[in-house]
Amino acid sequence: xKRKREKPLFKRRTSAAFEIVASLKSLPEIRRAILAQxxxxxxxxxxxxxxxxxxxxxxxxxxxHAYDRRTTNPxxxxxxxxxxxxxxxxxxxxxxxxxxxxxxxxxxxxSLRARARGGYGIHLIKSLMDRCEYVRSDTGENNLSLVKYxxxxxxxxxxxxxxx
Amino acid sequence: xxFKVDSKxxxxxxxxxIVRLCGSVDAQTAPAFEKEAMGLIEKGRRKLxxxxxxxxxxxxxxxxxxxxxxxxxxxxGSLKAMNLSEExxxxxxxxxxxxxxxxxxxxxxxxxxxx
Numbered sequence: 389x390k391r392k393r394e395k396p397l398f399k400r401r402t403s404a405a406f407e408i409v410a411s412l413k414s415l416p417e418i419r420r421a422i423l424a425q426x427x428x429x430x431x432x433x434x435x436x437x438x439x440x441x442x443x444x445x446x447x448x449x450x451x452x453h454a455y456d457r458r459t460t461n462p463x464x465x466x467x468x469x470x471x472x473x474x475x476x477x478x479x480x481x482x483x484x485x486x487x488x489x490x491x492x493x494x495x496x497x498x499s500l501r502a503r504a505r506g507g508y509g510i511h512l513i514k515s516l517m518d519r520c521e522y523v524r525s526d527t528g529e530n531n532l533s534l535v536k537y538x539x540x541x542x543x544x545x546x547x548x549x550x551x552x
Numbered sequence: 553x554x555f556k557v558d559s560k561x562x563x564x565x566x567x568x569x570i571v572r573l574c575g576s577v578d579a580q581t582a583p584a585f586e587k588e589a590m591g592l593i594e595k596g597r598r599k600l601x602x603x604x605x606x607x608x609x610x611x612x613x614x615x616x617x618x619x620x621x622x623x624x625x626x627x628x629g630s631l632k633a634m635n636l637s638e639e640x641x642x643x644x645x646x647x648x649x650x651x652x653x654x655x656x657x658x659x660x661x662x663x664x665x666x667x
Binding site for chain 1: 619652
């Protein structure tokens with residue numbers, strides 16, 4: 389009788405959760421944490437670069453807009469990486485921001501002057517990640533969940549509406 | 553890698569200035585890049601070629617600086633870039649930058665195109 393090949397009980401997985409100072413100076417620390425996890429699982433640099441860029445944009449938005457650069461508020465980042473997926477959860481208690489309602493910009497159609505004013509962060513996050521979900525909790529937390537798959541591509545930015 | 557920016561005149565075009573970016577250009581470091589490049593423009597150096605060979609990361613804040621510089625030199629100057637890694641090029645591409653700015657694979661290519 390042919391013996392059925394057993395599936396491994398556990399996928400290779402690493403995770404980390406940390407609270408960082410909500411300052412632009414913390415951005416390299418976030419980049420290093422994601423890169424270190426990916427390297428430990430053999431995920432190549434180009435694939436993880438997209439995740440790093442999306443998370444950077446999200447954290448930068450929290451620091452500059454949700455917190456107006458006040459560094460006393462908490463910014464929590466949870467990263468869970470398996471060999472075929474990275475899931476990042478970013479949590480803050482700043483001003484609500486409805487990520488889902490923010491329109492994707494048609495960059496090519498924008499004038500040079502309009503482009504110089506910026507506002508590309510959300511567009512990049514939605515373009516780079518497979519799943520984006522924003523939830524404003526009843527207790528006043530912004531929760532942004534970002535997922536990137538490395539196996540079969542699943543390209544759909546999804547999201548639930550603000551529950552606040 | 554720590555962020556550094558410096559500049560030097562191109563040895564093949566006396567009006568062209570090469571601005572070399574090194575490390576990461578993010579929301580924290582983008583103002584230093586903008587200050588260096590705007591300083592050159594204010595001194596009349598309005599033809600800039602940004603060398604990204606040692607640029608290992610750029611966020612939208614850094615790409616925004618390219619947009620500001622493009623609008624500054626529009627008309628009587630130029631802003632071009634060269635030596636972008638695949639990752640950095642992809643970020644530019646997602647924002648439609650190659651549609652409005654000349655990007656070269658190498659300095660040799662940039663030099664050839666300017667003749």
